Amino acid sequence: MTETSSPSTVGSSRVKRGLAEMLKGGVIMDVVTAEQARIAEDAGAVAVMALERVPADIRAQGGVARMSDPDLIEAIVAEVSIPVMAKARIGHFVEAQVLQALDVDYIDESEVLSPADYVNHIDKWSFTVPFVCGATNLGEALRRINEGAAMIRSKGEAGTGDVSEATKHIRTIGAEIRALSAMSKDELYVAAKELQAPYELVAEVAERGALPVVLFTAGGVATPADAALMMQLGADGVFVGSGIFKSGEPERRAAAIVKATTFFDDPAVIADASRGLGEAMVGINVADLPAPHRLAERGW
Amino acid sequence: MAGSGSPLRVGVLALQGDVREHVRVLTGLGAEATPVRRASELTGVDGLVIPGGESTVIDKLSRGFGLAEPIRDARRRGMPMFGTCAGLILLADRIVDGISGQETFGGLDVTVRRNAFGSQLDSFETDLDVPVVGPEPVHAVFIRAPLVAETGPGATPLAALGDGTVVAVEQGAVMGTSFHPEVTGESRFHRYFLEKVADAAG
Numbered sequence: 001m002t003e004t005s006s007p008s009t010v011g012s013s014r015v016k017r018g019l020a021e022m023l024k025g026g027v028i029m030d031v032v033t034a035e036q037a038r039i040a041e042d043a044g045a046v047a048v049m050a051l052e053r054v055p056a057d058i059r060a061q062g063g064v065a066r067m068s069d070p071d072l073i074e075a076i077v078a079e080v081s082i083p084v085m086a087k088a089r090i091g092h093f094v095e096a097q098v099l100q101a102l103d104v105d106y107i108d109e110s111e112v113l114s115p116a117d118y119v120n121h122i123d124k125w126s127f128t129v130p131f132v133c134g135a136t137n138l139g140e141a142l143r144r145i146n147e148g149a150a151m152i153r154s155k156g157e158a159g160t161g162d163v164s165e166a167t168k169h170i171r172t173i174g175a176e177i178r179a180l181s182a183m184s185k186d187e188l189y190v191a192a193k194e195l196q197a198p199y200e201l202v203a204e205v206a207e208r209g210a211l212p213v214v215l216f217t218a219g220g221v222a223t224p225a226d227a228a229l230m231m232q233l234g235a236d237g238v239f240v241g242s243g244i245f246k247s248g249e250p251e252r253r254a255a256a257i258v259k260a261t262t263f264f265d266d267p268a269v270i271a272d273a274s275r276g277l278g279e280a281m282v283g284i285n286v287a288d289l290p291a292p293h294r295l296a297e298r299g300w
Numbered sequence: 301m302a303g304s305g306s307p308l309r310v311g312v313l314a315l316q317g318d319v320r321e322h323v324r325v326l327t328g329l330g331a332e333a334t335p336v337r338r339a340s341e342l343t344g345v346d347g348l349v350i351p352g353g354e355s356t357v358i359d360k361l362s363r364g365f366g367l368a369e370p371i372r373d374a375r376r377r378g379m380p381m382f383g384t385c386a387g388l389i390l391l392a393d394r395i396v397d398g399i400s401g402q403e404t405f406g407g408l409d410v411t412v413r414r415n416a417f418g419s420q421l422d423s424f425e426t427d428l429d430v431p432v433v434g435p436e437p438v439h440a441v442f443i444r445a446p447l448v449a450e451t452g453p454g455a456t457p458l459a460a461l462g463d464g465t466v467v468a469v470e471q472g473a474v475m476g477t478s479f480h481p482e483v484t485g486e487s488r489f490h491r492y493f494l495e496k497v498a499d500a501a502g
Contacts, residue, residue: 006426006427006428006437006462007426008424008425008426009424009425009426010421010422010423010424011421012425014425014441014483014484015420015423015424015425015441015442015443018423018441018443018480018483019420019423019443019444021318021321021352021483022317022318022352022353022354022385022386022443022444023353023354024316024317024318024319024320024353025314025315025316025317025319025353026316026317026353026354026357041356041399042399044356044357044360044361045357046316046353046354046357047354077419081356081397081398081399081414081415082354082356083354083419083420083444100421103418103419103421104419104420105419105420105421105444106420128421129420129421130420258357258360258361259361259364262315262316262337262361263337263365
């Protein structure tokens with residue numbers, strides 16, 4: 001054996017996308033206290049999302065939703081050893097600078113918070129910490145990747161417990177990728193124009209038949225079967241927001257969703273995981289939400 | 301690697317993590333790579349790769365679904381195993397900075413320190429000399445990586461960083477790396493592992 005003394009590089013695309021690759025097949029859980037973070041880690045979360053209010057409460061209480069208090073984020077970082085993510089408002093690059101200074105492992109530039117800029121998203125290339133961004137379709141996903149996102153989550157409709165929008169968004173992204181893969185090379189130029197995304201990324205997706213970064217899904221997942229549905233529809237993993245800690249028995253539900261995510265194609269395991277979980281979060285039907293209250297429409 | 305006959309069958313523990321990347325490298329080398337999530341799937345393979353991912357999750361699921369003991373048994377019977385990052389943690393005999401109650405399959409006489417380099421901000425890539433896989437340096441990606449804090453007499457270090465920190469080890473048919481050769485197009489570690497699998501398969 002010999003020792004190596006080559007220079008090392010931090011914050012590269014490879015390193016940023018790499019962490020998301022290691023989270024595949026896992027469940028990322030929203031937590032609002034260190035105690036919840038502990039429960040999530042013990043239940044088998046692959047990472048936690050530290051925030052002050054889960055989306056269901058943001059929705060119920062209204063007002064402007066912002067980055068969490070640094071004390072809260074630090075308490076959660078101190079409590080668990082799995083990766084900790086935290087949310088910054090769309091376009092709020094100073095919140096992102098603060099989160100990076102707090103040593104979080106991933107920043108979610110999230111439509112669940114109130115946007116800080118209705119034109120520009122954060123220039124994510126200028127950070128060492130990686131970013132995950134929401135998307136409702138392929139064009140939006142590629143615009144975020146072009147800005148430096150190292151992971152995409154389909155948006156769904158956060159805080160509802162209604163999985164229908166999550167289904168729609170993951171299906172849309174999948175269908176648009178399959179359509180690109182079937183195109184001839186000369187058709188990709190127009191496809192890029194229509195997707196409002198850079199040609200190079202469009203060509204890369206067409207070639208790979210997949211995004212160049214990991215694709216999780218989010219927004220309305222409340223049961224083990226919901227999580228497995230997302231996995232069967234092609235998600236690499238699942239974010240669960242309000243679904244766990246707004247339910248009757250968070251510990252059991254969290255562990256059950258983890259099992260169903262791993263064994264997403266095994267109905268017997270999903271059935272077993274679904275037994276005796278107590279009350280699921282009450283939820284809101286997305287169809288009953290007037291358009292201005294739909295979070296997924298934030299970001300463009 | 302065996303140049304003739306039926307391809308080597310290598311399982312990739314598929315409870316969570318970068319399974320796909322390992323399958324791609326193994327398939328590219330001519331092995332038949334299959335995901336393993338159940339004890340029954342373990343009986344059909346000649347070797348097992350434990351991928352990168354979250355070691356606490358893989359540990360919990362492997363115990364919850366009755367896979368941990370069969371993996372230990374297979375390893376004791378000589379099944380070659382290769383772990384990267386979380387996989388290295390799971391193959392270590394001892395861990396520090398694990399979560400309460402965290403267990404490993406064992407196989408490497410080392411003490412591994414989890415998240416040894418810090419948070420994701422400290423994740424990095426660098427070139428490493430690893431003579432056992434060849435003279436060309438290995439481009440190594442470390443993601444919230446563990447390191448080998450102490451190497452016992454049973455294990456042999458394969459690579460170290462400039463400060464002497466051991467980041468790759470082997471012990472008989474078992475090997476582990478702190479970094480992820482599977483994400484950089486590096487295939488020499490998997491080739492080296494397949495030689496062990498071929499030897500064990502006889």
